[in-house]
Each structure stands twice: as C-alpha cells, then as structure tokens.
Amino acid sequence: MTRNSIISGLDWWTIILFIVIALFGWLNIYGASYTFDQTSLFDLSNRAGKQFLWIGIACVLGIAVLFIEGRTYEVTAYLIYAFWILVLLATPLLAHNTKGSMSWIDIGPLKFQPAELAKMITALALAKYMSNYDYHLRSWRDLLTPVMLLALPAGIIMIWQRETGSALVFASFLIMFYRFGMSGYVLTGGLSFVLLFICSIRFGGVALPWGEGNVGVLLCYLVLMAIVVGFMWLHEQDWKNALILCGIVILLYAAGLIINIWHTVNFNLISLIALLSALVYFTSVILYRRHFPLLLVTVYVAMSLIFCEACTMVFDKVLQPHQRTRIEVLLGLKDDPTGAGYNVNQSLIAIGSGQFTGKGFLKGTQTKLRFVPEQDTDFIFCTVGEEWGFLGSAGLLIVYLIFILRLILIAERQRDNYSRIYAYCVVGIFFFHLTINVGMVLGLLPVIGIPLPFFSYGGSSMISFTLLLAVLLRLDSERLNKLL
C-alpha cells in the first residue's frame, strides 16, 4: 500500500469534524481558564497552551497510527489487551490519590490515565474475538466471553482504581452488541433496571399513608406485576389467566388492607408475596404450555425483584458517600446548591446566562470567575453555553451529531466484521461520552466525571480519543483493499 492510497482512502469528513471540535474545544479551554492578566493562546504555562500541545501530540500520534497497517492490531489485540490489564492492575500501586481516584500515574512531568486507553484496547480485543469466522452472536452463551472481556478492565477500573466514570463507559459496548444481534430486550431491560433503581431510591423514603412500607417498593413491584400480567395477556393472548393473576394480586392487597385495620401490616412484604405468587403462577402456566422462551420473562422479573431488593442495600452500603449524595441531589431528594448540587447549579446558571447568542468569547463572567468547578475539563460545555449562547452550544451538539452519524456510516460501509465491530465500539464510546457529559452539565444526569471527546482539557483523553479515531480511519481506508 502506498502512502497516497492511505491519504486518498481517509475519510476527510471525519478529520475535518475532528479538527473543528478540537480547535473549538481549545478556544473554550482558553476561555474557561482565562484570567484577566492572561496573555496568549499558546502560552504553555496555561491550560489552553498545554491543550494546544496535547492536540499537536495527539495529531502526531494519530498520523503515526495511520501508517500502521490495520492487520497489526488484529494480530496483537490480545497481547496488547493482556498487557494493558497488567498496566491497569499496576496503576493504583503507582498512582497518587486524585480526588479519591487512583487512576492517574505520573510520567515525568505529565499525568496519564491508563483507563482512557483501555477503551480502545478493549474494543480491539472485542473486535478480534467477535470477528472470528466461527463466532456468531446467537445465544446468551455467545455473549459470555465478550462481556468478560469488557467486564475485566471495567471491574479493575471501578473497584481497584475507584474511577466509576471511566468504568461506566464500558457499558457503551452494549450498542455494538446490539448492532450485532444482541436482543433489544437486553438494552430495554438494562434501561428498566435503571428506572427501577431510580424509582426505588427516589420513593424509597416516602412512607405509605397506611400500614408499613414505602411508595418506592410498591411502585417497582406493581410495575413488575404489570409486566407479568402484560405478557400473559398480550403475548400469550390469555386474558383469563391474566385476570386470575390480577385477582391474586388484588386479593392479597385487599387482605392486607383489611388486616391493617387491627394490625399494622408491612406492605413491602405484601408486595413481595403478591409478586412471587404472580410469578409462580405465570411460570407454571408457561411450563405447562412449554413456551420456554417466555421463561426469560420469569428470569427478568426475578432478577428485577432481586435488583430492587438489592438497590437500597447497594445504595447504602456499596456506593461512596459522594456518589450517594450526587444521586440524591439529582433525584431531588436533597437540595444542596452549595454542596453536591453546586457544580450543576452553577453550570446551569452559566449556561442559562449565555442566552441566545452568548456573552462573546472571553466575556463569560461565570466561567471566568471560576464559579463552575472543573470548567475546563468535565464542565467545559458550560463555557460554550455561556460565551457562545444557544447558537454555539446547540451548534456544537449538532457537529457532534454529524460526527457520530458519520462514524455510523463508516461502520456500516466496512466489509469485514473486525472493522465493523471496532467501528461500532467507537460509535458507542463517543455516543456514551457525549450523552453522559452533556447530560451531566445540563443537569439531566448525575455528575459522573467523564470528558467531552476532543473538547475537555486533558492529554490522556485527547490522545486516547485521537488514537481511537485514527485506528478507525486507518481500518476504514483499507476497506477497499479487503476485497482483494
């Protein structure tokens, strides 16, 4: 392959979008870290200057990657993966505590976060495993190894390095699994778990007006019972049994209410009994009819039940206090504009004050005066909102949208599974980062510290995202050769 064919095979649209985002990000980092006596965009003593350096280094590394044949990754994927697992394991031993996380290591004067690169390396390993010609994603068992492949680094990062945000990013591979045949039920099921979690935490503290128990449990269990009844009625077309299921539930609650006149009844327990009874009845009907796929519903409801029971326990025991507070503030359980809610509150003020056209470059008062913490890293989107207004921030989101849609297009045009799988991993990672980061800054999602790709200040993330993209571009440029 000649150099010429690489250049001509590159997807220049993606590169242009990358440059636009990176340079706009760089300007905003200058804006966010701008103090009134600051001089130059290129001054290496400030963050904008450093970011410019990072962009430069990332580009050099990215261009270097473009010259490495795509086959190389395929061959070395497991090796690199294994090596990086070791690096991830070693990181906390070398790292110093940065805001509770043990994920940063010093290399000379620079700080580096191995977790950032782990996404790409995992994506490569997943691509290799799943592109094997005898691999087909048909059953649950087929997902086992890929899930292990991503759960290993994610687990290390979450538990060993205590960096929840970076670990959660591994959930983005679900999008790739979905594209390659994973049931949509897994995604919706996953989402329903999130909703159940929110429901049980949000209303877990709200006592029922009668008896013992709380609204959270009642709501969650009623939803699960509705799912059981719904499957019986709509999927099995069996309204008689659906009515019987309803009857069981209603009878149990009615009994509870009547007994409650004399004795205080624990309605959490009634809910549990009602759900279990409904589930047993449902399962027996299914088994009798030998509609075995519907046993998945039983499994799902049973898992949800366990999940709900575990939620409170996990929330109280497993989560770090600061994570707990963040979730509580987001769910409106705590109102604390100076504490945990401070970031988001200030972020909303900064964005809102930008109004339609923004205050203009370097004219934002909220970001300049450091009301928003992390304003040049995780909360960089605030600066866009304040200084460039609705036009600038909505514009940036649309650029990201076009960028991700372009990546989907690239993914779809790959002719070999290895490139396609990798490309969808990349799509997932960018989509996940954009959603979580902007969702957090806009106060829609809990505060999870992950960067906005190519935009937030930071060498590790800049280089990792660039390499992630560069590998994709190289694979994409080779797609025509694959036919030969």
Next chain:
Amino acid sequence: MTNDPYSRRPYIIAGAVALVVLIFIIRLFWLQIIDRSQKQKADNNALLRQVVYPSRGLIYDRNGELLVFNQPIYEVTLIMQEMRHGFDTVAFCQCLNIDSLEFARRIDAIKDKRRNRGFSTYTPQVFMAQLTKQEIASLRETSYKFSGAGIRKRTLRGYSYPYAAHILGSVGEVSQADIDRDEYYQSGDYAGRDGLERTYEQRLRGTKGVEVIMRDSRGRIQGSYHDGAEDVEAVTGTDLHLSLDIQLQALAEQMLQGKVGSVVAIEPATGEILALASSPTWNPEILVGKQRSTQYNRLLNDPAKPLFNRATQATYPPGSTFKTLQTVICLQEGGITPTTKYPCSGPGSTPIKCTHHHGSPVDLPGAIEQSCNPYFWCAFRDMLQRDGYGDGNATFRQRYNLWRKDVMKFGLGNRFAGTDIGEQSPGVIPAERLFNRTYGEKGWKAITIRSLSIGQGELLATPLQLANQAATLANRGYYITPHLNTELTTDPELRHETDMDTRWFDLTAEGMHRVMTNGTGRWYNIDSLQMCGKTGTAQNPHGKDHAIFIGFAPKDNPKIAVAVVVENAGFGSTWAAPIASLLMEQYLTGTVTRKHIYNKMVNAVLTHPSSE
C-alpha cells in the same frame, strides 16, 4: 455484508443519537431562551454593586466662612467567606484594641439576619464603624495578614465653630422608617436627622454612585466590570450658603450662656436670618461619630431640654413688645389718630393701671416710650368699639376679626410657610370662637379681652415671630419670611405685605427710637446706631417673668432686626435689651465696644425654675 438480519438497527442507533442530541437542544433552549432566572442568578453571582458614597455638601455662613465640613472616618469590614482561609483572631483583636468576647459579639451581630438584612458571606460586612485614622493605623499596616478584612472610608461631619447646633442639625444613621419611605437609603447610610441637615437632606446628600465589580467564586474582587462602563459616578452634594453671620451667632450664644432663652436676628430687607440661638445648647461636634447615641440620649434626657429650639418652638406672651404692632393697627383701623392722647390714670383707664411714672396724659410716641399700659388699653378698646357693638355684638366681633387678621399680617399666629426652618410653633392669636365658646357670642366685650392690648392674655409668639415682627416694623410694612438659605431670598412667594400705611410705621419707629433714647432701653443705647427697640416683660404664671426685647437699627434703612427672650429673668430692660444692643452693635460695627456689658451678660447665670 449480505443477509444481515439486523439491518434496521443502524437506523435505530442513529435515531437514538439524534434523539439524545434533540433532548439536549430542547434543554438548552429552555435554559438559555425561555428561563430568564439563570441570567439574574449569574449577575448576582459575579457582579458586586459596590456603593460609592458621595461627599456631603458643605455649609457656609453669609461671609463665606466654612461652618460644616466632612472629615474622613474608617470602617473595618470583614468578608466571612474569606476568613475561612485562616484568620488570626487574636492578632486582629489586638490591632483594634478589643477583646475576643467583643469580637464574638460583633460577629454574631453581623450574622444576625434580622438585624443585618444584607448579610452575605461573600460581601464586606461592617465589623466596626466610625474609627479614627489613629484607631485603624495598626490594622492598616498589617491588614494584609487578615484575609477578608478591609478598611472602608466614610465621611462624618466636622464643625468649624461650636455654635449653631440647633440650626445646623446633625447627621445620623437612617432608621428603618427612612429606608421604607425612601428607597435611596440602605441600612447603615447616613442622613440629616434634624435642623438644616434634615431640611436640605436631598441636596446635601448628593447621589450615591455604583461601582460594578466582578468577584470570583470565592468572593475575591477581580476588577471592574466592562471596564467601568456600567459604573455610576457619585455626585457630590450641593453646598449650602447660609444667611447666618457666625460671629453674630457666636456672640448671641455666648451671651445666652447660663440662661434659658433665645435670640433671633434678621436682616429686615431680605428676611435673612443673621443669628438664631437657643439656650441651653450643645457643641455640634458631640453628635458626631461613635459618641452620637450616648450624647443624644444625654441631651434628650436633660431636664433643661436643650434639644428644644426655643427660638422657633417656644412660645411666650409678647408682653409690651406687642404695643409696637398695636400702635400701627390701631392707627390703621381708626381707633386712634397720631394725636390721640389718653390719661394714664382716672376712670377711663381702668382697670389697667400704669406701672411707670410719667406725665399724663401721654401722646402716642410717649406712650410707646413709656410703655404706657392704659394708653394701649384705651386705644385697643376704642379701635374695637369704633362702630359700637352692633346687633348681637356682631359689629364688635367683626372689628375683632379685623384686628386679628392685621396682627397675623405681621407673621404671628402661624408657622412660617416656605421657609427652611424645620421645627416651628405657630403661636397663638386667639380666634373669635375661643371667646364665643367661653363667654357666648354676646358675652364678650373689649374689656373682656383687655389683656390682649398689652400683649398678655391668650397671646403667644415665638422669638422668631417676634424678630419677624421687628423686621416688619423696620421695613415699615412688609416682611420676607425669615429663612437661612440665601437662595430663598429672591423667592417672591416669601414677601408678605401688611398693607398698612407707612406713616403709622414711621410713628412707631419714632416711639421705639425714643424707648432707646429716653425709655426703658436707654441704658444700652448707642446714639450713632439709631437704635429702635421695645422691651417687654411677659408675665409667667409658672415663675419669674420672661425678659423680652425686640428692636432694629438703624432707625432709617434698618440693617438688623432682633428679638431676645430670656426666660425667668425679670425685666426686659435688664436682661433682654443689653443682649439685643450688643448684637446690633456687633452686626453694624463689627465689634463690641462695651466689654463690661458683654462680660456681665456672659457671666450671668439665671437658674431655670422648671428644671428644679
């Protein structure tokens, strides 16, 4: 790739991405365009509107002498938020010479939101106010050590002379009522509380400016916003030029020392007040600064009532000084003629007897000179009865009302309107209905109200009104409402005519001149100054008589009109006349030559029975 069973899924994924971005854009639209509260919060966050206090207008006397000025004073402020970064309380207390208990007490007071509504941990809060340059010197040197501490300069009033406290008034912290009434004020602001400081508050205070400065998330000042484009400069208060002659004022106050009483001097042609003194008084300096509230309370609780401005608020029966005005009115309304004579004893003069010894019968100037009570009773009676009593006493009452109206043309019986003297009493010129109520419409005759003829009875006037009466006599028939601000002099609204014949005024002036040459004022006359005057001794049911004197000088083209009241001093000729005489001399010649009189007056102490 062929036979992809999941070929719809890329579109679902793309749709999900688009949906997320759409949700974000809707959220942005809400935050940035629909919800306006964020912008307000942002300004509250970042912009600090710091008040720039203007310097208060200065006050000068008629000769351009500076009477009231501004002196710098310092406030120590604290920003609580910044104190968190380590604050050496002990050293701070040492600098300010307070103990740690006092420190804690003051911090609590700052944090008490009920008392300090503007409390914020991010803005400077006043920790100690009204400190002198010396008191903050040690803090100023070491203030860099105390993060969050600041020194703010304010101004307080300063006085060149220890006089004119009643007129000038004082400046104090605004009350909650002031803040509620006028949105210009904020807690901790200063405003004129009384006297001219209050009357002219709006012009003296100027206009506060605003400096919009940016502060960061820790409340640290980061410089001016938009390079000061949104700042509003403070406008200095307008100076006040008074008609007061501070030398004359000083002399008046010195001579009132140890006595209870008041002096008012007016330039007749302009109505400008040259001196307005009330005794007892205080040095205006004591109502400035930290001592203000204790000193004010002391004055408030003093049984001698120094805060009471006797020159404008106290009322006295005018006594014999009223005869001057009676002369003019009786001549004008036709009770007597310039040649009318009355015997001062005998059946016609009863029931009022003459207290002096002089020839009888007396003519008009002689009657004024000798202050002949029967003469003025007869004149008053004949004026009122000129047309008889009429049907149901109606004609008599009509005449009485005419007389009352004439008296009030001299500025008596009402507060002066349109002047800048705040606290005034209206005095009393009894209305017809007072007598109707007491005696019935037909039940009162001239004899019933005979005391009015010699300035006693129900009549009451303030020293200011008496001085204005003197000025009216000096002007031969008009007066300009007495005032202190020279800008008011040209106000045509302030000129009041009596519409009486100048001949009667000339006659009265002649009589008043004879008082000074031959009559009760003769011991204090200076021939060259052509003094005119009338003494009075107002009967006082509560104690010794009040000594009163009104007068003007020179007789032709008068330059000064004076009224003096010394409470419970006895004869007007003994205590009031010398004070007036020295004031006229001082004003007309610039010096006081009769030092013995001056010394006697300054050193005389007359006790006040009401304080016992």
